[in-house]
Amino acid sequence: MARNPDAVADPVDVAVGARIRLLRKVRGLSQQALADAAGVTFQQIQKYERGANRVSASMLSRIATTLETPVSEMFGESGGSSGAIDEVAGLLSEPGALELLRAYSGLPRGAARTALVEFVRALRDAPEA
Known part of the structure; x- marks a missing residue:
């Protein structure tokens, strides 16, 4: 079932995407370099980072491996949105x-x-x- 384009992105998807973006930038990788390593297009990485598309478990594993971080890091300690960390990740993604x-x-x-x-x-x- 296709997602409604007018629907608001799930906060967990947005938080995961912000962490992907932050870790990618900290590691000095371009969206293209991460996309190449993960086997997708850079446009798909953009969608993941914005939270527009959900990241599958297997893709999240590939991205975490490329970013040299455990998958759990993508969710934060509580497994969901974690306030201050997400705020910092959002600011640093500017x-x-x-x-x-x-x-x-x-x-x-x-x-x-x-x-x-x-x-x-x-x-x-x-x-x-």
């Missing part, structure tokens, strides 16, 4: 977020980090031109 965090962690502790955070907050709060 384009450029992981790169920004890596650059931030490379700065010396102190004034440089504080200045960068204040700069980014100012950009966020600035009215659009």
